[in-house]
Amino acid sequence: MEQLDNDPQKDLFKRNFLVMNGLYQLQAQLAPEQQLQIASLHIELVSKQTGNALESHDPLRDYYLDWQNFDTTSDEIDALLTDFWQRFSSFSSKKAIHSLPQQQLLQLLKAWQLPTDFSEKQLQKRWRQLALKHHPDRQGCAIEFKKIQLEYEQLKASCS
Incomplete structure (x- = not known):
């Protein structure tokens, strides 16, 4: 141009x-x-x-x-x-950068078994459950654990 x-x-x-x-x-x-x-x-x-x-x-x-x-x-x-x-x-730059498109957010909430109006407390509880299940020190998969960490940060940024 x-x-x-x-x-x-x-x-x-x-x-x-x-x-x-x-x-x-x-x-x-x-x-x-x-x-x-x-x-x-x-x-x-x-x-x-x-x-x-x-x-x-x-x-x-x-x-x-x-x-x-x-x-x-x-x-x-x-x-x-x-x-x-x-x-x-x-705005929180973290929220602006890490927030998810609506469709991806809904898919992630379904995978994490969280309600659409989840609280930070609910998110933290679910994070601990998934972290314990997938942590490499507990015979979990390191790649899956890193994926869960990223998803947690994205959900945390989208938390209402």
Whole structure:
């Protein structure tokens, strides 16, 4: 793709704008059969049975579908980036990075025999049971034990 702006920050902004605009247009085309969930760190296509209805008012969707925003000034881009990084840092980075897509989370909960509204206490109890069963020092499999450790961290990050 050719350069969209001489200013590297504006060029990056415009590239991001085009991607997000395309995603929101695709989201509208896929409805009502499927739903495209769009978030900063995760994009997922889900069936209508498992997905929630599109929010009637999504400020990000409105922003990226408005072509007047494509020609944003450098000052506005700086303000948007500052706001994004402030909101991003206000979340636990561990949770943001390790949280699972809904379908994977449900599969993991089934495998771990946990309810969808599990507590951290329930998770810790189940972790101890599985760790004792699969620990290499107790004739368990080291690979399986490492897999369980990773799953535990993912579930812990998703804990309500």
